[in-house]
Amino acid sequence: MELFGKTVCVIGAGIGGLTAALALRRLGAKVCVLEQAEAITEVGAGLQVSPNGIAVLRALGLEGALSARAVRARAVELRDYAAGQLVSHLDLSLLDGEAPYYFVHRADLITCLADAVRAADVKVLLLQKVNTVVPGARPKVILSNGAEMKPDLVVGADGLHSRLRPVLNGTIAPFFTRQVAWRTTVPNTIGHGPVAQVHMGPHRHMVSYPLRGGERVNIVAVQEQVGWSEEGWQIADDPDTLRRVFADFGGDARALLSEVTDVRKWGLFRHPVAPVWHKGNCALLGDSAHPTLPFMAQGAVMAMEDAWVLGDALQKAATIEDGLSQYQTRREMRTARVVAAASKNAWKYHLSNTPIRKIAHLGLRVASAVAPKKMMGQFDWIYRHDVTQS
Template sequence: MGLKGRNIIVVGAGVGGLAAALALRARGAEVTVLEQAGEISEVGAGLQISPNGVAVLHALGLGDALARIAMPSRAVVLRDYRRSGEVLRLDLARHAPDQDFYLVHRVDLIDMLACAARAAGIPLRLLQRVDRVTPGATPALHLANAAQARADLVVGADGLHSRARVALNGADAPFFTGQVAWRATVPNRLQLPPEARIYMGPGRHLVCYPLRGGTLVNIVAVQERKDWAEEGWHHRDDPANLRAAFADFRGLPAELLEQVREVLLWGLFRHPVAERWQGAGVAILGDAAHPTLPFLAQGANLALEDAWVLADCLAGEEDQVSALGRYQARRRDRAVRVIAAANANAWKYHFRLSPLREIGHLALRLGGAMAPAQAVHQFDWIYGYDVTASGR
């Protein structure tokens, strides 16, 4: 059926927004992307793109481009914060050889998507801060410079503080989870292989994996604490604070943290999944619809899924109201389930009491030793889900 002649504005030039713009343009829509920043860029560093996200990028014609900028991930390895040896190895290369897992620098992924958008003739308008969205038959965007923009559809891919989400749901009340996270990159002087390592300690864990052909190491370190830290990725912190928080982590984590010269800190907040993902001429996706804690590395992957399904629903049904309703119906329950799994994953890394931690780690070791393939495939319901397949 297609979207030829449909005028769509996408707010936000992140992973989900750019992917949505590409998917909508491929179906014939006239798409414009508005971005409040002065350049198309991203803070943060590493992303893990799992097969469910890779499927969307392949469907957008970007599979080869992704392979050029990303590293295939061979394994996910869980380790204790003080003891040598592995607690559990999820050997992706051996037990999931037909599935593609990638490690990619966020900036490189955004650049790849932005270049594809420009090549498709999609205008990317910078310094366009949206103050308010007014739903309606012809929805309106009210910009900070007092200008207005109108379209047949506004897609809010504008993140945690989405104006489009507020227009559909009103303001919500996120709460601090009692966890903060630091993010940094360092040179890969230790020659880490292409796998994600998770070091688990009492009330803390540290994730690291290589990026950019193995030249960098991405570090994300999460700590439970009572002190509140402001939400957002833009808050710089003293690397000494990070090292102090993980001072008892031995071996590789200590060596990596010693190299950190710049670090960003953010508080982890839990937002409810939006009740309404669509309304009169407005739809939301990604973090605007379902902010996700980073304990299953699914934030970017869910945004890619959303982008594809939104375009698929709009192109498959002439009535926009019905199409948007179908989009929410196809996406919301899955997002709720993935987010619940991510929330439940955090405590597994943070056993505080020694007996519980040792028992928990022993259970992981035994499970991995007795049924290594089953350990890998426990999340097939996430990774094996292909929104681009016919019949979804």
């Protein structure tokens, strides 16, 4: 289908929305992005962009812009919580021949995408709060101020609280996973190298990796907890509370936690993958379609993959609806598998002080020493998948 001249409204100027805007604009569509905030910003967090995400950025001409802002990852290290003793070393250089793996501040990736979107003559409208969407041959986007837009295609890339998702699927309440997480960044006073360290403790774990040329360190710490009521990313917490929860963590973990001056806490909720991704020239993308827990570091990357496949499917189809149908067919099994893998991953880091924990850690040590390529190979289905070549 010829996309030249087709009008597209993308709801949400996050990573998925901006990538979709860029992917559709390069195919000739006239794209407008609606963002309810007063500026395109994302603060306070890092993320990991694995080779399957870099493949999309490379195809969009942005790999160089990202690499200039990011730290190239060399390894993932699993460590015991008490003294930081190394349990397993996963060498990311074994992915040689594929796209590289990067650690990047979320705000830096957003800036990279936003600059490219504006350079491509995509309109980005701020302070635009969407009230609802009406699917149809010419769908309507109704804003909270009463204004309406009638593009050829609407893309809902507005995350967990999407305005389009309930229109297509009804309202399905998420359930609390009995896990809460803290996130923050601190100065890199310990000389944290270009590795992701996962400190594994009873019912808790902490991930750290460098950002911004190694000047900062990103921290995500997770604890199992029975109750939680509020779902959100920007709930302020006392740094001393974080330190108290992880007081028995030693090594680099303790040193990093001593540097925390500002921290945000959120409850981890599980949202089901949406059964309906499209209807009436409207489509869901990223977290609005398949929210994922952070334990595989694939949330942002899955949104970027979605964006590329959406454009490719539309270009190859006879009609918008045919393209959207093919988009869901090509994406739903993969994203569901990633969501399931992330949901199952946390327990591996949270084993209690029992013989099972000791046996599990011994197995990891032996496997990473004896068969490092096999250890990395378990992730081939994620990292070696290149949506730009399909």
